[in-house]
Amino acid sequence: MQDLSSNPQAGRFNRRRFLKTTGAAMVLPLILPGYATGSTRHTRASNRITLGVVGWGMQGPGNTKSFLYEDDCQVVAACDLDKNHLQSAVDTINDHYENKDCKAYHDYRELMARTDIDAVMLAVPDHWHELVATEAARHRKDIYGEKPLARTIAEQQAIVRAVQENKIIWQTGSWQRSQAPFRKAAEIVRNGLIGKVTRVKVGLPSGHHDFAGTAPDLLKKLGQPPENTEYLATIIPGTDAWNAAVSEPPAELDYETWIGPSQMEPYIQARVHMNWRWNYNTGGGQLLDWIGHHCDIAHWGLGFDASGPSEIEGRGDFPPANAIWNTCTKYRIELQYPEDITMTIAGGYPDIRNGTKWIGTDGWVWVDREGFEGSNPEWKRNKNLSDRLRKVKLYESRNHQRNFLDCVKSRQPTITPVETGHHSSIPGHLGLISMLTGRKIRWSVGDEKIIGDPEASKLLTREYRPPWVLA
Ligand SMILES: NC(=O)c1ccc[n+]([C@@H]2O[C@H](COP(=O)([O-])OP(=O)(O)OC[C@H]3O[C@@H](n4cnc5c(N)ncnc54)[C@H](O)[C@@H]3O)[C@@H](O)[C@H]2O)c1
Numbered sequence: 156m157q158d159l160s161s162n163p164q165a166g167r168f169n170r171r172r173f174l175k176t177t178g179a180a181m182v183l184p185l186i187l188p189g190y191a192t193g194s195t196r197h198t199r200a201s202n203r204i205t206l207g208v209v210g211w212g213m214q215g216p217g218n219t220k221s222f223l224y225e226d227d228c229q230v231v232a233a234c235d236l237d238k239n240h241l242q243s244a245v246d247t248i249n250d251h252y253e254n255k256d257c258k259a260y261h262d263y264r265e266l267m268a269r270t271d272i273d274a275v276m277l278a279v280p281d282h283w284h285e286l287v288a289t290e291a292a293r294h295r296k297d298i299y300g301e302k303p304l305a306r307t308i309a310e311q312q313a314i315v316r317a318v319q320e321n322k323i324i325w326q327t328g329s330w331q332r333s334q335a336p337f338r339k340a341a342e343i344v345r346n347g348l349i350g351k352v353t354r355v356k357v358g359l360p361s362g363h364h365d366f367a368g369t370a371p372d373l374l375k376k377l378g379q380p381p382e383n384t385e386y387l388a389t390i391i392p393g394t395d396a397w398n399a400a401v402s403e404p405p406a407e408l409d410y411e412t413w414i415g416p417s418q419m420e421p422y423i424q425a426r427v428h429m430n431w432r433w434n435y436n437t438g439g440g441q442l443l444d445w446i447g448h449h450c451d452i453a454h455w456g457l458g459f460d461a462s463g464p465s466e467i468e469g470r471g472d473f474p475p476a477n478a479i480w481n482t483c484t485k486y487r488i489e490l491q492y493p494e495d496i497t498m499t500i501a502g503g504y505p506d507i508r509n510g511t512k513w514i515g516t517d518g519w520v521w522v523d524r525e526g527f528e529g530s531n532p533e534w535k536r537n538k539n540l541s542d543r544l545r546k547v548k549l550y551e552s553r554n555h556q557r558n559f560l561d562c563v564k565s566r567q568p569t570i571t572p573v574e575t576g577h578h579s580s581i582p583g584h585l586g587l588i589s590m591l592t593g594r595k596i597r598w599s600v601g602d603e604k605i606i607g608d609p610e611a612s613k614l615l616t617r618e619y620r621p622p623w624v625l626a
Pocket residue numbers: 209210211212213214215234235236237240261263277278279280281283287301302303328329330412413415427428429430431444
């Protein structure tokens with residue numbers, strides 16, 4: 156593990172508390188955090204990590220609830236562009252603490268400017284990751300930030316730079332790393348128990364999913380059966396169906412800001428909360444939604460957290476580019492990795508089972524949220540790999556949010572630091588670029604550039620709508 160003992164940020168959390176409580180401004184003694192002295196149940200207020208949460212939709216509440224139950228953390232602020240979501244955030248947090256202390260923010264920049272906030276949890280749609288995260292990093296907030304790292308590789312690079320320059324702690328929301336079956340599978344691979352790895356299969360979901368449950372109302376208006384949600388991937392501008400889908404944004408939502416750096420487009424409910432992932436203007440479809448989970452685990456097993464593919468070739472089935480839901484429905488991407496390892500990332504192909512499967516010269520192992528299987532049935536018997544086989548021990552975390560808080564205090568890297576989150580998502584971005592250009596992409600892992608393809612290289616970034624500017 157990286158030695159951060161000489162990091163000037165080490166002890167920042169306690170240092171700030173000390174200054175606040177004593178008014179001291181000189182050489183500061185180290186005050187041990189509550190968890191280090193074993194008094195985690197009743198941690199003094201001055202030793203709590205103060206947290207602001209941004210984004211209260213599908214993922215924000217779950218992340219926040221985990222933090223609420225950690226006694227050495229105090230959630231003090233919430234931010235959302237939807238007044239109803241914001242109210243729900245504030246109510247949930249205040250109900251938990253039985254007080255009225257949580258402050259509500261519409262503008263994340265005001266929350267970030269608060270000097271009494273140590274850390275933030277970011278669960279905003281992908282098209283907002285870069286702006287919110289770099290603002291937080293500039294204000295030296297430690298960040299629990301959602302996957303995929305961002306909407307484009309250039310945005311991811313901006314986040315990595317900001318985190319590194321400001322020496323903050325980052326945890327990517329790729330929480331599978333904090334689950335025992337995923338660690339066991341990765342350790343089996345890392346300990347050579349399947350021999351030399353030759354091939355990896357990463358299976359992700361296909362199609363679209365109406366997470367918000369708002370599609371049936373629109374489908375009813377259009378005379379379609381409520382379950383025919385894929386019909387939304389056929390509706391294009393200029394049609395009656397499109398006109399029926401467009402409406403005024405609801406009063407509670409600041410839609411102008413919600414669209415943010417993406418291209419302005421008329422409000423369509425089925426494209427906003429939760430379902431923004433099915434529109435390339437704001438999200439990256441199933442591929443980018445899941446790459447930060449199963450490809451993240453694939454890299455972990457391979458020991459490729461700082462590595463990546465050199466060749467990427469993908470094919471996908473795409474709806475019309477201007478359809479309400481326009482992200483690809485079925486896709487298959489072949490990738491060439493170092494050490495002669497080939498990987499397939501696919502959605503909608505039955506030969507590529509959902510989850511991560513490593514195949515080696517002496518066996519195989521597969522893991523998913525649904526289960527764990529391996530060529531040796533012994534591996535399945537126990538939660539962890541036996542110590543006899545576990546010569547290489549991977550970073551162990553039992554709770555992703557807890558791991559973040561521990562690292563905020565220790566100033567040691569989390570189980571999924573920003574560089575890891577960056578590399579885990581790159582294959583998805585490059586796969587999408589290959590599919591959109593219709594050709595193989597050659598990638599230079601070291602300097603993070605597409606080789607010999609200026610047109611494809613343009614897709615590493617995207618234009619920001621003024622006044623928003625990529626950091
Ligand atoms: N780790 C996981 O398992 C997991 C699961 C689901 C989602 N996610 C990730 O979480 C993030 C959020 O996804 P979601 O499904 O919760 O989206 P969502 O649409 O349900 O919620 C996002 C919330 O952010 C708010 N918001 C948007 N822009 C904002 C801004 N600039 N400032 C403040 N609030 C803003 C929206 O109003 C909304 O309430 C995405 O990056 C997604 O990929 C991760």
